[in-house]
Amino acid sequence: MTYKEKLSQIRAQMKADQVEAYIIPSADPHISEYLPKHYKCIPFASGFRGSAGTLVITHDFAGLWTDFRYFEQATEQLEGSGFELVKQEVQHAPEYIQWLSGKLAKGAKVAADERLVSIALGEMISGKLGLKGITLVDRDYLGPIWSDRPALPAEPAFLIDTEHIGQSVGSKITAVRVELAANDADYHLISSLDDLAWLFNIRGRDVSYNPVVLSFALISQDHAKLFLDEHKLTDEEKLTLLKNGVEVCAYGEIETALARLPENSSIFIDPKRNCYAYLKLIPASVRVIKDTNPSTNLKAVKNDTELENTRIAMTKDGVAITRFLKWLSEQIGKTRITELSAAAQLRSYRAAQEGFAGDSFNTISAYAAHGALPHYSASAESDAEVKPEGLFLVDSGGQYFYGTTDITRTIPMGETTEEEKRDYTLVLKGMIDGCKVMFPQGTCGYQIDAITRKPLWDHAVNYGHGTGHGVGYFLNVHEGPQVFNPTANPVALEPGMITSVEPGVYRPGKHGIRIENLVNTVVVDQNEFNVWYAFECLTIAPINTSIVQKDLMEQHQIDWLNDYNALVFERLSPHLSAEEAAWLKAETQAI
Incomplete structure (x- = not known):
């Protein structure tokens, strides 16, 4: 079927149900950012392959709401699909709700597959549209027309030994139970895949780039159940979990378990990371407590084992990056290099590192004007040749079994x-100011965001994305609860949190520039004013200095840059050949 034919069949189902609008979020029942193929509904329905967006279909309009990162990509991929691009003003904001409120008449019905809608979003849609008498109903209009829908992934999962992760499953569950008791909760539902992977020391291959396993968990003070495809674990692995107090159950049994919760009990649920459909399965007499998963906060603070292993992973990664940069500098103008061939070359250097498990996201390999698209994804059609002029932006990452x-x-x-x-x-x-700042205990991400932006603001320059995101330990490359962006997120930074610092400048049709390091929050001082934190730079890879305009730099920034590049040489040179070390020595010379 063409996209227009799919759109027509969706509208036919809407008409039969007297539904005026259909919402298709980018999500799965776990409210994931990155999706297994089975739940890539937006690409199936419209052809848009970006990682953020929402489709809204009415009988006379079909639109994709997405933010500035995807405007050019969406314009290209939606051509001829019957869908139009609607440019969001605020990243991640469900602006289509207000649009629907203004468009639909009182008493209209709006449908969505409520397994793909978070509790928070479902209540927002129902609440705001309900003011106008518009109701939200649960419908799946894609399943009946998706004849070749990919099956749910069946790849095996595996457990990580406690010695390699620093904390046992039993101790993690105990920490979660402490939080449940503090909130007077009898039960706790967990649907978010990275929380589950962290809590049960389990990893898998169910989602590209994220080593997670499709699963749910239901935890009480005396029992813990993990719901997943039982074939993913060996009998020995199930026994290991059982010894840690975890019973393995079939993936689909979570729905029955929720429907059978005891009367007048209570359940703790994260409204942003559980689906609206499952909230409705819970008996009416059960009291629902809504707050962030305790595991989200616990997971964000890496223990000593995780931090030390991450440093090892960063050294391995730095070696791969150095070899890539050397290859690029020596081959440009001699060998035909394209965005895709460069990304493949970088991956080959990473794959040669011991412990490499795969990329942590799809590499952004963007030459010249493509760099102005913050989430550009090179394709066979767009694959530009990298020429010996201008700027080449490479945003990449690796999953290692230890970071x-x-x-x-x-x-x-x-x-x-x-x-x-x-x-x-x-x-x-x-980037330097964001990495070198010292700040008091209690500082939140939006304060770091402003400090990082100030050198650009001083020249009336800005960028539309956040400055940084949390990063997992052999887990999701995007991890909360901390984030560096202008939103007044109340989460304060704590020692052990790993976060990116990645400012940028994007000039459409010209170039894009972004420089990114990962940092770890550490304690550096304590006095009568406060406990003071700073950042340890975890990323170890050279920063090019050949086009730096020193007259724009302050001395403390020059000193930081020189010290950082010197550290890069010191850490990486023992792992390089003599020729590679000589190249790196020249690349990291002080300016």
């Missing part, structure tokens, strides 16, 4: 313009 990496470097390939040099220097200044 997750995420790094961006923007590389001058030859002659560059004054504007490119200026923008590069401003981004570098912002």
Whole structure:
């Protein structure tokens, strides 16, 4: 079927049910950011392959709501589909709700597959549209027309030994139970895959780039049940979990378990990370307590084993990055290099590292104007040749069995313009200030975000994405609850939190620049004013200095850059050949 034919069949089902609008979020029953193929509903319905967006279909309009990162991609991929791009003003905001409120008449019905709608979103839709007498109903209009829908993944999962992760399953469950008791909760439902992977020391291959397993958990003070495809674990692994107090149950049994919760009990649920359909399965007499999963906060603070192993992973990753940068500098202008071939070359260097388990996300390999698309994804159609001029942006990361990496470097390939040099220097200044800041206990991400942006703001330059996100331990490259962006997120930074610092400048049709390091929050001082924190730079890879405009830099920024590149050489050179070390020595010379 063409996309227009799919749209027609969806509308036919809507008409039969007297539904005026149908909402298709980018989600699964676990409210994941990255989805297994079975739940890639937006690409199936519209052809749009970005990782963030919502489709809204009425009888006379079909639109994709997404943010600025995907405007050009969406314009290209939606062509001829019957869908139009609706440009969101605020990233992640469900602005289509207000649009529906203004478009639909009182008494209208709006449908969505409520397994793909978070509790928070479902209540927002129902509440705001309900003010106008519009009701939300649970419907799946894709299942009946998706004849070749991919099956749910069946890849085996595996458990990680306590010695490699620093904490046993039993001790983690105990920590969660402490939080449940503090909230007077009898039960706790967990649907978010990274929380489950962390809590049960389990990893898998069910979702590209994220080593997670499709599963649910229901925890009480005396019992813990893990719901997943039982064939994913061996009998020995199930016995290991049982010894830690965990009973393995079939994936689909979670629905029955929720429907059979004891009368007048209570259940703790994260409204942003559980689906609306499952909330409705809970008996009316059960009191629902809504708050962030305790495991989300516990997982964010890495223990000593996780941090030390992450440092090892960063060194391995730095070796791969260095070899890639050396290859690029030596081959440009001699060998035909494209965005896709460069990404493949980088992956080959990573794959050669001991413990490599795969990429942590789809590499953003973006030359020249493509760099101005923050989430650009090179394809066979768009694959640009990298030439010995201008700027080449590479945002990539690796999953290692002992850590997750995420790094961006923007590389001058030859002659560059004054504007490119200026923008590069401003981004570098912002990244340095974000990495070197000292701050008091209680500081939140939006404060770090502002500090990082100031060197760009001083020149009336800004960027539309957040400055940083949390990163997991051999887990999701995007992890909460901490985030560096302008939103007044109340989560304070704590020692052991790993976060990215990645300012950028994007000039459509010209170039994009982003420089990114991962940092770990550490305690550096304590006095009569407060406990003071700073960042340990975990990412170890050279930062190019050839186009830095020193007259725009302050001395403390130059000192930080020189010290950082010196550290990179010190840490990486023992793992390199003599020729590679010599190249790195020249690349990291002080300016």
